[in-house]
Amino acid sequence: MAFDKYLYYERSVQSPDVDAAFLDRVYREIRGQEAKVLGEDFCAAFALCCEWAKLNPEKISYGIDLDPEPLEYGRSHYLNKLTPEEQKRVHTLQTDVMNPELPRADIIAPLNFSFFGFKQRTELKRYFQAAYNRLNDQGLLIMDCFGGQACMEPNEHETEYDDFSYYWDQDTFDPLTNEAMFYIHYRPKGQKKIKNVFTYDWRLWSLPELRELLEEIGFKKVHYYWEGTDDEGEGDGNFNKIEKGEICDSWVAYIVGEK
Ligand SMILES: C[S@@+](CC[C@H](N)C(=O)[O-])C[C@H]1O[C@@H](n2cnc3c(N)ncnc32)[C@H](O)[C@@H]1O
Incomplete structure (x- = not known):
């Protein structure tokens, strides 16, 4: 059988069901209400969009990616596993995440560190500004970041x-x-x-650099979600809001900008 790189990627890198539940929880925690529309930027095979639609019948998702290949993979491997009703609430757009015509969203989530591809401050700032413009008034930009x-x-x-x-x-x-x-x-x-x-x-962006950029654009507050540790001192996959970081050889965290 031909090597299916997206299947290996899904098994080794992704947990779209856990990510969807996390985004849903963060929005409730910060806004005290439910997010309906998710914009998954740099979505590739848009597995997260599909999991979002499965959460409940109110959820709508838009996956945005420039590359038609992973989008097609997502249609034939993930979207087709949803019920017809769920499928209607998942939309894909083959375009640039900077496109000013993109639909508005309650959450914009560029995950798996995709914004690290913007290496210049001006370029990343332009992306954050585009995301800010697309967010609804109560919107949140939720991104992951790593370092150490x-x-x-x-x-x-x-x-x-x-x-x-x-x-x-x-x-x-x-x-x-x-x-x-x-x-x-x-x-x-x-x-x-x-x-x-x-x-x-x-480019490995640091958390304070990201915070400063988000604040410059006008995000009202910036939050950090840090991973807990298990008995062996390894990350336990549970992320909670913190005010002070911890020294770690290698860490993954979420940074959240509140519009
Ligand atoms: C690291 S992969 C995304 C992984 C995916 N978000 C995940 O969670 O597994 C980066 C994706 O971003 C897309 N991409 C890169 N630059 C883009 C841009 N300016 N607009 C839209 N998509 C872009 C690429 O085609 C690629 O599919």
Whole structure:
């Protein structure tokens, strides 16, 4: 069977059901009411949009991506698994996230660090401004971000699954620009490693840089959600609002801008 890179990506990187529940919870926590419309920016195969529509019949989602290939994959692998009624509430738009004509939303979520692709401050600011303009009055921009000493030098991590290994490979880091190259490799059991299945050429933005940009644009408040730790000191997947960070070799956090 042909190697299905999106299936491997879904199994090793994504938890769209957990993400949808998290976004729903954050909106209730901050706004005290329910979010209806989600804009999933850089949505690729828009798995999150599909999970959002499954939460309840009020939920509507818009997935935005420039690349027709993952959008088509999402239609034939995720959208088609929804009920006809759910499918009607999921929309995809093959366009730029900067497009000023995009529909308005209660939550805009560029997840899996996709905005790290904007390397210049002016460019990222333009994106945040476009997102701000699209948000409804009570809207929230919810993004994930990662950092820590571990990502300031090359490193590679292998995660083993029953039938394959997943490798997260950071190849470079430039302290002058905070730019870094990342690759995802896979090794199906009993086969050779398939290298560079996904490539990310990113700037690692820090949380204070992001906060300053959001505040400059006019977001009224900025919140951080930090991951809890399990008995072994590893991240436990539970994110809660915090006022003060913790030193961690490597962390993932969410930053939330309140319109
Ligand atoms: C890291 S992947 C997204 C992963 C996905 N959000 C997830 O959670 O797994 C980045 C995606 O952004 C898309 N993309 C990059 N620049 C874009 C832009 N300016 N507007 C819309 N989509 C863009 C790419 O086509 C690619 O599918």
